[in-house]
Amino acid sequence: MDKIIEYMLAEDEGFGDITSNAVVEEGKIVNGCIVSKDEGILAGIDIVRDLFEEYGVEVKFWMKDGVRITSGDILMSFVGEARKILLLERTALNLIMRMSGVATAANHYAKLVSNFDVRVAGTRKTSPAIGKFDKYGLKVGGADTHRFSLDDMVLIKDNHIATCKSPLEALLRAKQNTSFSKKIEIEVETLSDAVECVKNGADIVMLDNMGPTDVKEVIDELEKLGIRQNSLIEVSGGITEDNILDYADLGVDIISIGALTHSSRSLNFSLRIDQSQ
Structure with missing residues (x-):
């Protein structure tokens, strides 16, 4: 800095x-x-x-x-x-x-969900070179900083998955090649991929650009299978102050919002x- x-x-x-x-x-x-x-x-x-x-x-x-x-x-x-x-x-x-x-x-977004057991987090969508200053602002305001940089944790996103056959293959490769000291998060877009990644030991499963109805379907299925607590569930994409309570009410663990820093x-x-x- x-x-x-x-x-x-x-x-x-x-x-x-x-x-x-x-x-x-x-x-x-x-x-x-x-x-x-x-x-x-x-x-x-x-x-x-x-x-x-x-x-x-x-x-x-x-x-x-x-x-x-x-x-x-x-x-x-x-x-x-x-x-x-x-x-x-x-x-x-x-x-x-x-x-x-x-x-x-x-602070505004954190207060909106203060009655729920959920954490609001930022993302790495910041302006070049000032990411650490933005992350400090997130912390002061009461939000989680998420990753500071690429070495903080394994976060398997769509372009990583595009180099593999499926999200599950990407997850298994990460588990094979990553130290036990690093958490592994994976981004998924479907119910079946979410279930498979929870079953196979992802620390965090990010439901990317899913509406509240789709997120509820995932949560319900994980609870039905008795594996809901195996992974933290994060939602991201298209979340605003107008719909954030719809997600918080579903029992997700993390709500990440890029707009906290980029907008x-x-x-x-x-x-x-x-x-x-």
Whole structure:
């Protein structure tokens, strides 16, 4: 994450902040703050605090990640060299606004199903290079991060299965070639494939793009066979705030939603320098 932030700053600065260097007196010390112009769940404030302090800006106050904020709240106050603060401004705001947006979306969906024994999870559908920041936002908001990267667990998806004869063959090959220390999840699209994968020891079976009626059919069949508890059941694809309760009510274990990261709205924050100085 530090290397990514370093790149973000370098990309933004280019060959130098010619505006600040032309307008702002060198060594000028100012007070400033980051203010919310929105409401939601705050995430990433500790990352921004560390960034400011690394550049010699003294952070005097900051809110805690995970708190609910509203318009007008002061999220952080600081004192330091004006040129350095202006150099950090856009990168810091971009990060904290996006992370807070992800946390807010995660919190919203997690609260929708809070009366059910089910976990809301994100996916790897994020923008390049900032996946770990999105995952942090998911965690702060109360959602599961799912996989951080490809080495976290075995997740057999449609394109893996396309290289085999069937989902079952892909699962058996994975079990043969994977350490006991790694969980194995497989994506299926039919009742028969779901049943076969549960019977053959998949740790997690993902019912991909199945409507509530089809998911219920799978759950009912697994219970009828007495194997429902053999695997965790995850649903994914086409799940929104309008239908999430339909899935949660079926007794699934995990509801994964790509929109938490690929479509969440960044919150609106502003950095302000005290003009009275």
